Amino acid sequence: MSRTATALGQPAVLVSMLIGVIFVAAWEWLPGMLGVARFIIPPASAVAEEIVFMFARENLLYHTAVTSLSVAIGFVLGAALGAAIGYALAVSPTAEFALSPYILALQIAPKVAFAPLFVMWFGFNLMPKILVATLIVFFPVMVNVLGAVRQIDRDQINLGRAFNATRLELFWKIEVPASMPALFAGLRIAATLAVIGVIVGELVGGSVGLGYLLAFGQGQANTPMVFGVIIMLTLIGLVAYLAVVVAEARVLHYMPKRDFGAR
Amino acid sequence: MAAVRLEFRNVTRRFAPTRRSEGVTAIEGVSIAVRDREVVSLIGPSGCGKSTLLNLSAGLDGPSVGEVFVDGAKVTGPNSHVAFMLQKDLLLPWRTIRENVEFGLEIRKVPATQRREIALGQLKICHLDGFENHYPHQLSGGMRQRAALARTMATDPSVVLMDEPFSALDAQTKLVLQKDMAQTLSRLGKTCLFITHDLAEAVALSDRVLVMSKRPGRIIEEIAIDLPDRDDPIARRSSEKVTPYLRRLTELLDVAHADV
Structure with a gap:
């Protein structure tokens, strides 16, 4: 092979x-x-020039760092919260039954629409965009974890029970490791969603971050700048995605090897 | 007479009707006694409640009427006297073969060094030495089932419950594994309740065969297999004395099918 x-x-x-x-x-x-x-589709060289220019004059590094940090915080918070609630609902069918209509409603609500609300609540700082990212990351992670724990073979659980495993042991020794592939599938989706959440937060309000530069470029009718920012955002998304892939390869090292990009 | 290891006293298990299914009586009035070191096979049409019997023995489920005893103690929940092995190997894919074999011992809080020693010993018995650091997906179906056997034996249960452990294997692997299991059971002096669909397998491996009827499952016949070589099913299979037993079982199962 x-x-x-x-x-x-x-x-x-x-x-x-x-x-x-x-x-x-x-x-x-x-x-x-x-x-x-040229102002509709600027050539690649003009965009490259603009990126270099933005590093020098528009503090591109700073804006990129702010956006990256917001993506990272939003991703970690949303993933941690999503996994925690996913496991909690999975081990408590009563809780899932009681909460499922509200979870469904919140899941269907477009998360980015909350961005203006968060800006009104928390002002023009990092908080609104981190919150949008957290919210948008939360659902795929939670849904994947919940589904994975639900789908574990009953006989596998029974094997643990027959060995006299406690509920906690079943959770840590069977349910958590068995749900890892699904958790990482959720995290892959979440990594790209986190960037979207932060951008929308920055577009709606604020004076820092790549989303702000995007709006600024639009206001100036500076197409190369908009293209340049899109490239930087793509790079952030790519780094986030690859970080998940690397972590996944480490955690799921026992899985049969797949060809790159098989998923 | 040898001590009774596993006993069912007039056990009935009914499942209450739910919104999705009507209530059923899986087994009714079942009495079984499996003595020390005995291998008893249970055959019967599908849906006759064989797996219910297994769950009751393992303490994963409780009877509606009657009592189940293991080693003279009434079964009220999962207990360390019993281990089971199914058609599915149920190996945990994130654990190496050795760690899988150690699974039951780990839950019983056996110290790591001792666990390791027991696991490696069992793997050797099951002809898997050299594969202890492999992951399940790296092994063939037959080897995975051997690992499952090692895991089952590692906790040193007094009663081993098997639910069609070889039915997913190809014919040749099946013969080899049956032989290995028969030798392991007799060398370790284990008591075993063996559920199977395969009449020849039942005759080749057991001291007694119990025949169950269609649902609600009852024991309709008990046949003692009065043949040598219980630890060598391949030798036993080749003896012509097997034929009358097979004929008798075939007849009985037809009866069981027709009799509703």
Whole structure:
């Protein structure tokens, strides 16, 4: 399996890189050739120039750091809360039954719509955007954990019971490890959602963060700046996602190896 | 006469009707006594309550009427005298084979060094030495079931309950594992209640075969298998004396099917 993966891997990597080069080249020259104005689609070089310029003049590093920090805090809080509530509901069917209509309602409500409310409550600081990220991260994590614990084979639990395991032992030795794959599937989704939550929070109010730069760029009709910020945001999302993938590979080391990108 | 290890006294188990299903009587008036070192097979049509019997023995479920005793003590909940093994190996995928075998010992708070020693010993008996640090997914179905057997034996239960442990294996692996299990049971002097669909397996492995009727399950016949080589099912299978037993069991099961 690993042999075929490396044999296939080489051309796949080359093709992948080629696609990247073609994309950047098309971005650079195609709009000009088709007569699209530079302020609609600025060429790749202009965006790169703008990013360098933003580092020097617009304090891009600072804004990126603020957004990254908010993403990280929101992600950790939302994931911790989602996992905790997910496990709590999973071990207590009564609690789940009683709370499920409200959880469903909150899950259906578009989380980003809370952003203006949080700004009104907490003002123009980090709090509103962290809260939006927390809220948006919470649900996929909770739903995945709850579902995973529910789906554990009854016989597996019975095996533990037959060995005289206590409820706590069943939880830590069977339910928690058995739900890890689903938890990480939830965290992967959550990592990208956390960025969305923070951006919306920053767009709605505030004077720091990449979301603010996005709005600022829009106000100036500075298309290269908007493109540049989108690239930075994508990078943050990518780092968050890869962090989850790395943690997952460590925690789920016992799983059969998958090819990269199989999920 | 040897001590009775597992005993059912006139046990009935009814399941109350729920919104989804009507109430059923899974087993009715079942009395069984399995003596020390005896291997008793239980055969019967599907849905005859065999698994209910197993759950009652393991203390995972309680009888509606009657009593279950293990080692002379009434079963009121899960207890350390009993261990079970199912068709599914139920190995925990995040634990190595050795850690899986140690699972029951860990819950019984056996110290780590001792656990390790017992687990490695059991793995050796089950011909899995060298695989202790593998994860379940790295092993074949037959090897995984061997590991499950090692885990079952590791807690040194006085009664071993088996629910079709070999039915998911291919024919050849099945023969080898039956032989290994038969040898392990007789070497360790274990008492075993063995649930199976496979008549030949029942005759090859047991001292006695109990035949159950369709639901509600009752014991309709008890057949003592008066053959040598209980620890060598392959030898036993090849003896022509097996045939009359198989014929008798086939007849009985047809009766059990027809008799509703």
